[in-house]
Amino acid sequence: MKNEYLSSLMQRVIQRNQGEKEFHQAVREVLESLEPVVEKHPEYIKKGVLECIVEPERIIKFRVPWVDDNGNVQVNRGFRVQFSSSIGPYKGGLRFHPSVYEGIIKFLGFEQIFKNSLTGLPIGGGKGGSDFDPKGKSDMEVMRFCQSFMSELAKHIGSYTDIPAGDIGVGSREIGYLFGQYKRVTNKFTGVITGKSIEYGGSLARREATGFGLCYFTDAMLRDNGESFRNKTVVISGSGNVAIYAAKKTRHLGGKVVALSDSDGYIYDKNGIDLKLVKQIKEAERKRIKTYISVHPDAEYHENCKGIWQIKCDIALPCATENELDKNDAETLISNGCIAVAEGANMPSTPEAIQVFLENNILFGPAKAANAGGVATSALEMSQNSIRDAWDFETVDAKLKEIMENIYKNSSAAAEEYGMKGNLVAGANIAGFLKVANAMMEQGVV
Numbered sequence: 001m002k003n004e005y006l007s008s009l010m011q012r013v014i015q016r017n018q019g020e021k022e023f024h025q026a027v028r029e030v031l032e033s034l035e036p037v038v039e040k041h042p043e044y045i046k047k048g049v050l051e052c053i054v055e056p057e058r059i060i061k062f063r064v065p066w067v068d069d070n071g072n073v074q075v076n077r078g079f080r081v082q083f084s085s086s087i088g089p090y091k092g093g094l095r096f097h098p099s100v101y102e103g104i105i106k107f108l109g110f111e112q113i114f115k116n117s118l119t120g121l122p123i124g125g126g127k128g129g130s131d132f133d134p135k136g137k138s139d140m141e142v143m144r145f146c147q148s149f150m151s152e153l154a155k156h157i158g159s160y161t162d163i164p165a166g167d168i169g170v171g172s173r174e175i176g177y178l179f180g181q182y183k184r185v186t187n188k189f190t191g192v193i194t195g196k197s198i199e200y201g202g203s204l205a206r207r208e209a210t211g212f213g214l215c216y217f218t219d220a221m222l223r224d225n226g227e228s229f230r231n232k233t234v235v236i237s238g239s240g241n242v243a244i245y246a247a248k249k250t251r252h253l254g255g256k257v258v259a260l261s262d263s264d265g266y267i268y269d270k271n272g273i274d275l276k277l278v279k280q281i282k283e284a285e286r287k288r289i290k291t292y293i294s295v296h297p298d299a300e301y302h303e304n305c306k307g308i309w310q311i312k313c314d315i316a317l318p319c320a321t322e323n324e325l326d327k328n329d330a331e332t333l334i335s336n337g338c339i340a341v342a343e344g345a346n347m348p349s350t351p352e353a354i355q356v357f358l359e360n361n362i363l364f365g366p367a368k369a370a371n372a373g374g375v376a377t378s379a380l381e382m383s384q385n386s387i388r389d390a391w392d393f394e395t396v397d398a399k400l401k402e403i404m405e406n407i408y409k410n411s412s413a414a415a416e417e418y419g420m421k422g423n424l425v426a427g428a429n430i431a432g433f434l435k436v437a438n439a440m441m442e443q444g445v446v
């Protein structure tokens, strides 16, 4: 970083948050993008906006004790990072995965500030989770864990304070148990969590929203460059909520999805993935993606999920987890003729991979912009809960599409305004930052 103030701020972030490498990575990317902004607007430095924005407003960290099916006491850690409430109540998902520690939740909470700002809706940034692993646990174990987690979290959230949702390892089953316990301990039926099932206040299209939104964004980016999804070969990593609905929308838009993965390995089906079967395996049976080949023996299964980027494709949509796509993978994709990459997961490409994409003029949709459809539709769920109404699928889907197209336009315009035409990483960071920064300045030093 050339700017002296920004590089010394980066050093302070590293000092204060030792060992939290994912958080450092997320902050560095944003500060780098903001160099031309602070040069044009030194007031953001003078008024301490950047100093404040890298420090969470509040971090809640708690013990989550629960009893497993054998009667043994298990103890996990729970987190909620309430990062920024400048433009709305804290909003962001909960992740249950063994890799969760404070640095992961901070990186996700930090990203969420700018992503939520880009949606154009009044939502601040937050994230939470636990190192609990739902995989291999019985439904009753998951329920007891969720009840214990919410018994503490309930003290800190509320429909006008902080509204959690799902993320890795937190789907409709977990959301149900969390909501049930919130209602029990507070005696309130409010829209305190999003991603709820339709029966008790969820929004139609929230389940599809992140994956559909990713494709609406990618489609806008492709069309702006004279391309489209039509007849394109698409590789999607992951096989969870985001990946499955990205695959479905890719197909609606005329593309062919040939590969999906989980943390063990990937499947390659040159005839196009049988999505109905994937939904059965992953959503209904909670089995491994490998099971796919027992029904389609003509498809291939390979151990090692990273190998998925070796497959020749036109469009790559990483939808699993952070840092899943590195410099080598980026170079392989390009040498195989890939023209566009858009991130469904949060921070899936390493900084070196992003640099390779930008240097080679690959159409690149960064996570904050490209996967904002999930949280945007969560905000639409909040609206419906507030007015005690339920919109039909087409209404929500149309709003989602419009939001994603606007995010593309605003990110492109910001990149161009600051002299980096086509660089949507910088554009998304800048457009997301400006709204939050201006709100912070108007609200004073708080």
Ligand code: NDP
Pocket (backbone or CB within 6 Å): 166, 167, 168, 169, 170, 171, 210, 238, 239, 240, 241, 242, 243, 261, 262, 263, 264, 305, 319, 320, 321, 322, 324, 344, 345, 346, 371, 372, 374, 375
């Ligand atoms: P799910 O839990 O539904 O699915 C996660 C998928 O990613 C699974 O296939 C999982 O495989 C795979 N995965 C998880 N961790 C790893 C890992 N360390 N290495 C390789 N594969 C891994 O989560 P989502 O689909 O909801 O989330 C996927 C990504 O999208 C995350 O980065 C999340 O933060 C982001 N996101 C999610 C949104 C949402 O609305 N759900 C919104 C915006 C972003 P396995 O089953 O083997 O663990």
Ligand code: 2IT
Pocket (backbone or CB within 6 Å): 091, 092, 093, 094, 115, 163, 164, 165, 166, 167, 194, 346, 371, 372, 374, 375, 376, 378
């Ligand atoms: O990363 C994300 O944006 C999410 N996991 C969705 C958050 C939300 O509040 O819907």
